[in-house]
Amino acid sequence: MKLLVLIGNVPDTTTKIKFNADRTAFDASGVQWIINPWDELALTRAMELKETTGGAVETITVANVGRQETEATLRKALAIGADKAIRVDADVRDAFYVANQLAQVCKGYDLIFAGIEASDYNGAAVGGMLAELLGIQSVSAVSSVQIEGGKLHLIREIDGGSQSVSVATPAMAIVQKGIAKEPRIPAMRGIMMARSKPLEVVQPVDTEIRVSFESFELPPAKAACKKFSEEQGKELMHALREEAKVL
C-alpha cells in the first residue's frame, strides 16, 4: 500500500497571534512553524502501520501546499520517517484552492490521511473536498486505522460512542486526536537521513479563488479579575447576573 499524509504548516501553538495594521493578514514575523498537530499524529500512525504490518505499507509520502519556507516542516516529516515529500509551490488560499492544488499530486495512493482541521484557520474542509476531487471515499472523525488483509478498518468517533467501519481502497481518512498516542520525535539519524530523501516541488494549477479574507478580529482582551470575599455573596450573585450575565 502507498500512504500519503497531508502536512499543514502552522504557527507553534504557543505563538502570540498578531495581524498587520489593517487586520487583513496574519503577521508571520518571528513565528515558529510546526506540523499541524493532527497531521503529525496522522504521520505517526502511518509510521506505526508501516512498522507493524509486515510490509503491507510500501511507502509513506507527505505533501503540502506552501512556499519554500514551509520546507522545514516537510523536512521534519521526512526526519520522522516519511520516504518522500511533495510541495506545491503556492501561497495557501481558501480550502478549495488548497484541495485543488493537492488533487494534482494525490493520485495513485491507497490511503490518504488528512487532519480533521488545521490548528491555525480551523477550516476543516480540505480533506473532504480533496476526496471529492479525487473521486474516492472519505471517512471523517477517524480515531483508529488498522490494515488487515489489504482492507482498511477504521473507527470513527460519533456522538456518545464510536463506530467501526471497513473501507475499500483508495480512501481518505480524516483523522482526529486519538489516531496515535503521541507524535513521534525525530531521531538524530532520521534528521540526517532526511537530507537525502526526495522533496519534489510542483507548480500550482490555475484555480479560481472563491473565498477571500476580509479582516480578522482578535477576541476581546480578558478583563481584570474581580475578587469577592466570603461575606460578599450578594455582590457576587449580582455581578454574575447583571455584569457577566451568566445566570
Next chain:
Amino acid sequence: MTSINKFTAPDHYLVDDLLTEEHKIVRAAVREWVNRSVKPFIEDNFEKAIFPKTLIKELGEIGAFGPFIPVEFGGAGMDYISYGIIMQELERGDSGLRSMASVQTSLVMYPIFSFGTEEQKRRFLPKLATGEMVGCFGLTEPNHGSDPGSMITRFKDMGDHYLLNGAKMWITNSSIANVAVVWAKDENDVIRGLLVEKGMQGFTAPETHGKWSLRASITGELVFDNVKVPKENLLPGAKGLRGPLSCLSSARYGIAWGVIGAAMDCYDAAMRYALERKQFGKPIAAFQLQQKKFAEAITEITKAQLLVWRLGVLRNEGRATPAQISMAKRNNVEMALHIAREMRQVLGAMGITSDFPMMRHMMNLESVITYEGTHDVHLLITGHEITGLQAYK
C-alpha cells in the same frame, strides 16, 4: 508549577538566523523529548537522588549519544553545532542528564572512535550509541584532580595481558557502566587508555552518596585490584596526557553549550513569574532592581550564545583550540551559575522550592564549575595561552 510547555528560549540577537533548518529540527526534537520525558519527573528524581535509568534507552533512541560519530558506527554523522544544541536542550532539563550524555559521547565514544582499533570501534560504538551499553571515563584519582599527570594508577605488561592496579574517584556513570575508559601509566610512565569491562575480576565500581549536586546523576569510584585486562583492550592511538585532554576538549565544548540551557530555563521561569507576581500594586518585573537582574541575564546569555556559535563554527572547521574551548567553558558555566542565583532571588521564597528549577540548576552547576577543569584552572589555561608562561606549577 511552571508550565513547561510554555518555555520560550530567549534569542535577543536573532542567533537563530545563524542556525540551519536542520539545527532547528534537532533543537525542537530534543526540547520536545525533555518536556515529555524529563521535566515532569526531574525534581522528584533530584530530590530522591535517583538517576532515571529508563532515560538511557530513550536518549539512545533520539540519538543523543555520539551524534557526531559516523553513521557506520552508530552515530548520526552530525556537525558540532548540532552536538552543542543537543547538550543545551538536555541541560535545560538537568545538568545530571547532560553529564550522562556528555560522558557517553565525548569521554567514551570519542576516545574509542579516535584512538581505538577497528575491532574496538565495531564492538563498542554501536551499543554505546543505542544506550545498550553505558560507558564511563576514569581520569581523576583521590589524590590527583587538577593535576592528572601525576596519577598513580598503573599497569604492567604480563606477556599475554596487562595487570592494572589503582583507583579513580568522582567518576560519572561509574556503577552503571559496562565499559570504563581508564587512563593509567605503563611501565615507562606513559599515560595510556584501557577499556576495562564490567565483570573483570578485581574491578569494582562503588557509588558515591551524599552529593548535594548532580543528584540525578551517578558518581562513584573505580577500583582496580590486580585486574587482568586483555591486550586487545588497550587504545593504540593515545599516548600521553594529550589523549584524555582531547576527550576533555570535546566534553568541555558540549558543556559550554549545555549550561546555556540551564541559564535559559532559570531566566524564562523567573521572567514569567515576575510578570505575574505583584507587590506594591505592580508586577515585580516593573521594578528597576528586578529589571537590572533580567537585563544583565539576557546580556550574558546573548554573549554566551554568540561565543558557542563561533566556537561551533571553528570546531566544525577543525580549528577550535583547547584554549578557546576552555575560555567558553569557564565563561558560560559562571554565567549560568550567576543567573541561577539571581533568578532564584527574583522569586523570593518561591524560588527555594522544587516547584521552580533554579535551586536544582544552581546546585548542579557547582559540579559543572568544578569538573572538566575547575574554574580556576581554566583561568590558568587562558593565562598560559596569552602570556606563553604557565602558572599551574
